[in-house]
C-alpha cells in the first residue's frame with residue numbers, strides 16, 4: 065500500500081476513535097452522574113404515583129431538563145426508546161482497526177523486542193489477540209462467580225488480574241506493545257460489557273415489559289454493575305492510550321508496576337467524583353490518587369545508563385556512520401525495514417541537516433530512554449550510544 069495512504073488512513077481512524085471515545089466516555093460520565101444525583105420525589109406527588117424512584121432538574125444550553133428514573137419501568141413502554149451502544153461499538157471498532165494498522169501489520173518493528181522475547185510475527189499478534197479475548201473471558205467469569213456479589217473484593221481481584229496481564233505482556237512483547245495491549249484488553253472488556261451483558265439484558269427487560277411480564281431484576285442489577293465497572297475503567301484506559309507517546313512510562317524496567325500504580329491513582333480520582341455526585345465529599349481519595357501519581361512521576365525519572373569511555377573525541381562523521389548503520393533502515397524517506405512504510409514520526413536521518421536538527425531528540429531516544437533503535441532491531445552498541453551522547457553534549461556540530 066502507498067505509504068502516504070496508510071498514514072492518512074491511520075489519521076482518519078485515530079480521529080474517529082477519539083471522537084467515538086469522547087461520546088462513549090461522555091455518556092458514561094453523564095449517566096453515572098445522573099444516577100448518583102437523583103433525589104426521590106416527595107411522597108404522594110404525581111411523580112411518586114407514576115413509580116419514579118428519583119429525579120433531578122438541570123439547566124443546559126438555555127433549557128430546563130427534568131430527567132426521571134423509574135423504580136422498575138413505566139406502565140406503558142414508549143414507542144421511541146434511546147439506546148446507548150453505538151458510541152461503544154464504534155470506539156472499539158476504530159480502536160481495533162488502529163491496533164491492526166499500527167501494531168499488528170508492523171509487528172516486527174512495533175511489537176517484537178528480541179531482548180524481551182524472540183517471537184515470530186504470528187506469535188506476537190497471537191499474544192496480542194489472545195490477551196484481549198482471554199481477559200474478557202476471565203473477567204466475565206469472575207463477575208459471574210460468587211465473587212460477583214462482593215463489589216469491593218471483585219474490584220481488587222480484577223485489578224490484580226489486569227496487573228498480572230500487564231506483567232505477562234511485559235515479559236513477552238516490547239514495552240510499548242505490552243502497554244497498548246493492556247489498554248485494548250480493558251477496552252475489549254468494556255465494550256463486551258455493553259454488547260454481551262448490558263444490551264442483551266435491556267433487550268430482555270423490554271421484551272418482558274412488552275409481553276406484560278415483570279422483568280427479571282437480575283438483568284437490571286447485572287447491567288448496573290458492569291456499567292459502574294466501565295466507569296472506573298475509563299481513567300486508566302485513557303492513560304494507557306496516551307502514555308504510548310511517553311517513553312518514560314512504557315520503557316521503564318518495571319513498566320507493568322508503573323501502570324498498576326498510575327491506574328490505582330486514576331481509579332481513586334474517579335471514586336472521588338462518584339462519591340461527590342452522591343453528595344459526599346471525601347478528600348482522601350484525590351489526595352491518595354495525587355500521591356500515587358506523584359510517585360509515578362518520580363519513579364519514571366530516566367536514569368542515564370552508564371556508558372563506556374570513548375577512545376577519542378566524538379566527530380560528526382562517526383555519528384553519521386552510526387546512524388547510517390543503525391537508524392536509516394527505518395528513518396529514511398523510503399525505509400527498507402519490513403513493515404515500515406514512511407519515516408517514523410517524520411524523523412529522517414539521512415542528510416546532515418536532518419541529523420543536526422534532530423540532535424536533541426536523538427539524544428533523548430538513544431541515550432536517555434534508549435527506545436531507539438526500536439527493539440534494538442539494528443543492534444546498536446553501548447559504545448556507539450556513548451559517541452552519540454558525547455557529540456550532542458559537545459554542541460551537535462557538523463565538523
Ligand code: HEC
Nearest residue numbers: 173390391394401408409411425426429436437438441442
Ligand atoms: C526498526 C525501525 C526503527 C529503527 C531501526 C529506528 N527507529 Fe526511530 N522510530 C521508529 C518508529 C516506529 C518511531 C515512531 C514511534 C512513535 O510513533 O512514537 C520512531 C521514532 C523515532 C524518533 C521520534 C521519537 C519522538 O517521540 O521524538 C526519533 C528521534 C528516532 N526514532 C530516532 C532514531 C534513531 C536515532 C535511531 C538509530 C539509533 C532509530 N530511531 C532507529 C522506528 C525505528
